[in-house]
């Protein structure tokens with residue numbers, strides 16, 4: 001693909017930005033849109049981001065902030081559909097499927113079910129691992145060089161087990177897969193885990209440490225990306241809700257938003273879980289559903305864990321930062337139903353209390369929900385649209401958007417700038433869904 005800009009901040013750049021026109025218009029100001037903006041600016045493009053709220057106000061705000069190449073294996077594997085169907089009966093199950101299935105959700109679920117086999121599991125794992133590992137490597141440099149003040153800590157992610165059964169299942173499905181990809185995993189005995197993490201209640205039977213994982217404070221990360229985007233000359237239009245497109249002959253000519261009408265040579269759609277709603281107006285049916293998750297943010301408890309933890313039986317993720325402490329997770333498929341669900345927040349609290357001596361911090365700062373942008377094959381959708389000549393999709397990062405953000409930004413900038421792709425982009429291509 002030919003570069004759409006000449007590089008450098010020329011007179012053309014200023015003229016374009018003043019006239020609501022830019023080289024690249026990015027729809028969505030979450031970590032994906034902002035990382036794309038940053039890498040594009042660094043490559044010399046003029047960039048404008050349209051965000052309906054404030055930068056980072058979507059799924060990028062209250063997530064767990066773990067950077068996890070260790071999460072390369074997807075959810076879809078043989079047996080998962082049975083778990084999901086049983087969860088319809090239990091409103092506080094970590095993986096919950098709302099039984100009132102509408103058409104798009106049923107279609108998505110059937111598609112997801114088709115991916116629950118070992119062949120697709122291996123394909124998704126390899127694709128996810130490539131972008132996760134590249135992103136992990138880039139992120140350390142980005143945080144250091146820009147620099148981004150976001151409480152980035154490279155201390156690894158620790159899985160904690162209280163039942164031999166769960167541990168054995170992960171030893172089979174998780175450890176062997178990661179080791180095959182060259183992702184380091186350290187097997188720990190129960191007493192080693194307890195010695196390492198005095199915040200845990202006794203009764204731990206074992207653990208898996210992923211030393212290559214890291215963590216950061218995601219709201220700070222989004223805010224810092226936004227700061228750098230503006231410092232580098234990018235424009236962020238907060239409160240600009242994209243409403244419709246003007247098109248001409250397979251080209252998007254205008255983007256109409258509540259903040260005005262904008263034009264650009266290239267459009268990047270990075271709307272997270274909202275992507276299918278806008279894509280539909282362009283005739284593109286993105287095979288995605290929102291995967292709702294929750295988090296509780298506190299001031300730090302006195303006995304806070306040192307590592308980011310996953311309490312495996314309870315499926316609760318625990319992240320500690322210098323500035324706070326978060327319990328998060330749960331995956332709920334209930335369409336675009338907004339708002340907090342008490343049952344699921346209570347399940348998070350109970351899950352944390354089953355494993356931690358001091359499961360909650362002294363002061364509750366925020367109860368939050370967010371929509372993970374889940375594609376049917378759990379691989380992000382990144383690349384040019386087959387139908388719209390100037391549209392590029394950068395969405396569907398599912399449970400791993402923060403972890404994959406830097407490599408997504410780099411990949412999008414290389415695609416639009418015409419430079420060699422740092423990783424093989426084929427697995428992420430929208431063309432696999434005919435998009």
Ligand SMILES: Cc1cc2nc3c(=O)[nH]c(=O)nc-3n(C[C@H](O)[C@H](O)[C@H](O)COP(=O)(O)OP(=O)(O)OC[C@H]3O[C@@H](n4cnc5c(N)ncnc54)[C@H](O)[C@@H]3O)c2cc1C
Pocket residue numbers: 027028029030031032033050051052053054055056057058059060061062063064065066067068240241242243270271272273274278291292293294295328329330369370371372373395396397398399400401402403404
């Ligand atoms: C509970 C929970 C825990 C998680 N933990 C982790 C984790 O530990 N590590 C990890 O890597 N990932 C994690 N994730 C996933 C991660 O949060 C997402 O993958 C990531 O935030 C997706 O980023 P995004 O930029 O694509 O989407 P978003 O952050 O949702 O951004 C999309 C943006 O588009 C805007 N928008 C929508 N419609 C319009 C419109 N019409 N016009 C203009 N703007 C619009 C929205 O306001 C939003 O800001 C977690 C998610 C949840 C819910």
